[in-house]
Amino acid sequence: MxxxxxxxxxxxxxxxxxxxxxxxxxxxxxxxxxxxxxxxxxxxxxxxxxxxxxxxxxxxxxxxxxxxxxxxxxxxxxxxxxxxxxxxxxxxxxxxxxxxxxxxxxxxxxxxxxxxxxxxxxxxxxxxxxxxxxxxxxxxxxxxxxxxxxxxxxxxxxxxxxxxxxxxxxxxxxxxxxxxxxxxxxxxxxxxxxxxxxxxxxxxxxxxxxxxxWKPRATPEPARMGSHYLFLGRLVPEKGIYTMLEAWKILEKRLGAACPRLVIAGSGPEEARIHAAVARMKKVVCVGFVSGKPKDDLLHGCRALIAPSIWWEPLGLIVYEAYDFARPVVAAASGGLTETVQEGVTGFLHEPGDPERLAADIERMEQLGADGRLEMGRAGHQWLLENASxxxxxxxxxxxxxxxxxx
CATH class of the missing domain: 3.40.50.2000 (Glycogen Phosphorylase B;)
Structure with a gap:
C-alpha cells in the first residue's frame, strides 16, 4: 500500500x-x-x-x-x-x-x-x-x-x-x-x-x-426521589448481584416494613435464578431489561444507584448515568469504580462481596434523608461536568x- x-x-x-x-x-x-x-x-x-x-x-x-x-x-x-x-x-x-x-x-x-x-x-x-x-x-x-x-x-x-x-x-x-x-x-x-x-x-x-x-443533561431535573434503590446492569455473578440480594435480606430482617425497595433492572444468564430468589423476598422486584424512557424513569426516581461489582470493574459507565440524574451511588471498591465514586461525597464504597457493609451503607444513605441524598447526587453531577467533558x-x-x- x-x-x-x-x-x-x-x-x-x-x-x-x-x-x-x-x-x-x-x-x-x-x-x-x-x-x-x-x-x-x-x-x-x-x-x-x-x-x-x-x-x-x-x-x-x-x-x-x-x-x-x-x-x-x-x-x-x-x-x-x-x-x-x-x-x-x-x-x-x-x-x-x-x-x-x-x-x-x-x-x-x-x-x-x-x-x-x-x-x-x-x-x-x-x-x-x-x-x-x-x-x-x-x-x-x-x-x-x-x-x-x-x-x-x-x-x-x-x-x-x-x-x-x-x-x-x-x-x-x-x-x-x-x-x-x-x-x-x-x-x-x-x-x-x-x-x-x-x-x-x-x-x-x-x-x-x-x-x-459523557454529554450530560444541561441541568438535572428537580428531585422527585421515589422509594427505591436501583441496580441496572447485566445479571451475571461478577456484578455482585448475590451480594446485593444478601444485603437486602439483612435489611428486610433489620428494618422490617421500613426497608426500602430494591429494583433490579437487566437481563442475563442468572435471570431465572435471581427471579426465583426475589420471589421469596418482600422488598425486591425484578423488572427485566429496560431502555429509553422506562430506564430514565427508574434512574430519575431512585434514591441511589447500586454498583456492587465483585470483579475488577474497568470503569463502570453506570456511575456516569446515575450522576447524570444527580443520583448518588453505592458501589463496591472495585477497579475503576474507586476513581468515580467519592466516599462520603458522591456516594459510599464498600468492600466487594461484603453484604453486611453494603447493607450498612444503604442504612447510611437512608439516614441522610432526601436532602442529603440529593446533595450527594448534585456533587456527582458536578463531578461529571468537571471530569467527563x-x-x-x-x-x-x-x-x-x-x-x-x-x-
Whole structure:
C-alpha cells in the first residue's frame, strides 16, 4: 500500500480505521465504539470495520473446532482488513475487541500493512483468555503474570476447557512473538487498568489513561426521589448481584416494613435464578431489561444507584448515568469504580462481596434523608461536568492519535 500523500494533513486530522468484533450481546464496549464513530470529523476521521460473533452461530458457520483455531488466525478476516485499509487509506488502526471472528492474526496483518495500532483496553485481554479473569466466583489474576491456568481449568471462556485453553495458548504465543510491538499506544479507561497492564509488562510510556466522556443533561431535573434503590446492569455473578440480594435480606430482617425497595433492572444468564430468589423476598422486584424512557424513569426516581461489582470493574459507565440524574451511588471498591465514586461525597464504597457493609451503607444513605441524598447526587453531577467533558476527551484522544501518527 502506498503511503498517504500528506503527512502534515494526517497529523492535523488523522484518519482512523476502527476495528471491532461485536459480541453476541451488546454492552458498554459496543456503546463506546459507536460513540467514537459519532465523534468522527472532530479532530479525526473514523471509518469502521466490524466483525460479528453472530456470524459463527448461523447456518454454515465453521465447526466449533475450526472456530477455535481461527481465533488465532482467520484468513477471511485478514482479507477484510486489507480491503478496508485499501478503501479508507487510514493513518492508523484503532483496535477494540477483535476475537473470535476477527482473530489475533489482525495484529500481524497490521504489521504487514505497516500501520500502527492503538489498542483500547476495555478488559484484561490479551492476558486473560476470558477477558475478565473471573473464575468460580472470584478474580484470578494469574494471567497478568503469565499464568492463565486458573481460567483454563475453570473453563472461563464460553464454559469450555478446550476453547479457554486454546485462547490462553494463542495469547501466550502472541505475547512472546513480539507482534504486539505494532501497538504503539494502549488506552486504559481508568488508572486502575493502566496500572494492571503496566504490571503485566506493557511499557509505562505506551499506556495512557483516558476515561470515557459523557454529554450530560444541561441541568438535572428537580428531585422527585421515589422509594427505591436501583441496580441496572447485566445479571451475571461478577456484578455482585448475590451480594446485593444478601444485603437486602439483612435489611428486610433489620428494618422490617421500613426497608426500602430494591429494583433490579437487566437481563442475563442468572435471570431465572435471581427471579426465583426475589420471589421469596418482600422488598425486591425484578423488572427485566429496560431502555429509553422506562430506564430514565427508574434512574430519575431512585434514591441511589447500586454498583456492587465483585470483579475488577474497568470503569463502570453506570456511575456516569446515575450522576447524570444527580443520583448518588453505592458501589463496591472495585477497579475503576474507586476513581468515580467519592466516599462520603458522591456516594459510599464498600468492600466487594461484603453484604453486611453494603447493607450498612444503604442504612447510611437512608439516614441522610432526601436532602442529603440529593446533595450527594448534585456533587456527582458536578463531578461529571468537571471530569467527563466531551471536549476534554476529544482533545486528549486527538493528541494520542497525533502522537502515534508522528512516531
Amino acid at each position: 502506498e503511503p498517504n500523500p500528506s503527512p502534515a494533513a494526517a497529523l492535523a486530522n488523522p484518519r482512523v480505521l476502527q476495528v471491532f468484533n461485536q459480541y453476541l450481546e451488546s454492552g458498554g464496549e459496543e456503546v463506546w465504539v459507536n460513540e467514537i464513530s459519532r465523534f468522527s470529523g472532530r479532530g479525526f476521521t473514523v471509518d469502521d470495520l466490524r466483525f460479528q460473533s453472530s456470524e459463527w452461530t448461523r447456518k454454515g458457520a465453521p465447526t466449533r473446532l475450526r472456530q477455535a483455531q481461527r481465533v488465532w488466525d482467520n484468513p477471511g478476516s485478514r482479507d477484510r482488513l486489507r480491503a478496508a485499509v485499501e478503501n479508507s487509506r487510514p493513518d492508523l488502526l484503532l483496535f477494540h475487541n477483535i476475537i473470535p471472528v476477527g482473530s489475533l492474526g489482525l495484529y500481524d496483518e497490521a504489521a504487514k500493512l505497516r500501520l500502527p495500532v492503538v489498542q483500547y483496553i476495555h478488559n484484561f485481554r490479551p492476558f486473560s483468555p476470558s477477558g475478565t479473569m473471573w473464575v468460580n466466583g472470584r478474580v484470578h489474576d494469574g494471567g497478568l503474570r503469565g499464568n492463565p491456568w486458573p481460567e483454563v481449568f475453570g473453563r472461563a471462556w464460553e464454559r469450555s476447557f478446550l476453547r479457554t485453553f486454546l485462547v490462553a495458548m494463542y495469547q501466550s504465543r502472541l505475547l512472546g512473538s513480539g507482534t504486539l510491538d505494532v501497538v504503539k499506544r494502549w488506552i486504559a479507561v481508568s488508572e486502575f487498568m493502566r496500572g494492571k497492564f503496566i504490571s503485566a509488562g506493557i511499557p509505562a510510556d505506551k499506556v495512557v489513561t483516558l476515561r470515557h466522556c 466531551p471536549e476534554r476527551w476529544l482533545n486528549d484522544f486527538s493528541g494520542i492519535l497525533r502522537s502515534v501518527s508522528k512516531d
